[in-house]
């Protein structure tokens with residue numbers, strides 16, 4: 001059983017247990033959010049001992065070489081002394097506006113800190129000041145916007161989303177770190193066809209990617225499919241229709257599983273609709289965001305319909321189990 005030394009104390013890691021699980025079992029709380037190696041909130045550094053390579057997935061080579069690892073997916077093979085990572089600066093910014101987009105989604109905009117730079121579609125990790133609870137949210141704004149924009153869904157009994165919905169008000173200061181993630185527009189081939197698919201607040205990164213592509217002069221076709229269970233769950237419909245009028249290469253298809261279908265929209269499972277409308281995805285660059293199951297199913301579908309794996313970017317909004 002490997003021993004983890006943290007803050008001068010030794011903790012045993014049981015068979016098949018991650019460093020994060022072991023410390024939590026002993027009552028020691030490290031920052032964490034997704035608990036599945038996506039958000040990098042639990043970034044930790046091995047001061048002694050070597051973390052397994054699998055625990056460094058998605059980290060920059062420079063970080064991996066310095067023995068940084070993700071505690072939530074690290075099942076150690078040897079004794080390690082670890083310390084919390086402090087590589088990402090924390091930013092503080094005032095909330096400018098909070099708008100209800102529909103019954104269960106808000107849009108929050110806050111000041112863009114001078115020194116903060118990002119690619120639209122990446123995500124930040126928002127920190128609740130009272131207890132350092134940290135959650136990831138995707139950036140829906142683009143670099144030329146004078147603010148940062150997030151779309152947040154209310155999760156029943158969700159700690160961060162309930163706080164954002166019910167307590168945070170204009171003028172409050174929000175802290176965050178990041179950005180992270182590689183789901184963003186690449187300007188290398190402006191004539192390429194792009195497919196953007198997401199459900200619910202999966203629209204947030206897609207909204208950033210779409211506007212970034214248009215602003216950077218992308219002239220290939222861009223197909224956006226945004227889904228919800230029913231029409232009331234969709235949002236930004238008018239803004240997206242306006243964009244489609246303004247940019248003829250952009251096509252927007254709202255999708256609902258049941259009930260009234262919005263004008264120009266489709267009814268059915270969003271996993272099937274893009275294939276039914278477009279047929280093959282050969283040569284496409286694809287962006288899939290939001291619900292992890294939908295993202296995973298779509299990944300399969302678009303791959304089977306001709307998209308190359310390396311051209312499929314995805315941003316599954318994974319969350320830790322209860």
Ligand SMILES: Cc1cc2nc3c(=O)[nH]c(=O)nc-3n(C[C@H](O)[C@H](O)[C@H](O)COP(=O)(O)OP(=O)(O)OC[C@H]3O[C@@H](n4cnc5c(N)ncnc54)[C@H](O)[C@@H]3O)c2cc1C
Nearest residue numbers: 135136137138152153158159160161201317318319321322
């Ligand atoms: C890379 C990334 C980007 C993300 N971007 C966004 C974004 O742009 N907008 C957004 O709204 N969210 C986004 N998320 C999800 C977000 O980080 C939180 O997980 C979410 O807001 C719930 O946090 P919470 O503290 O409110 O709920 P918690 O207190 O963590 O969860 C409360 C309970 O609800 C369950 N739960 C949590 N989320 C869900 C869910 N979606 N469906 C069903 N059960 C759930 C938990 O298992 C738990 O039992 C993203 C996640 C990742 C990893």
Ligand code: FES
Nearest residue numbers: 033035037040072
């Ligand atoms: S990567 Fe470890 S908690 Fe998200």
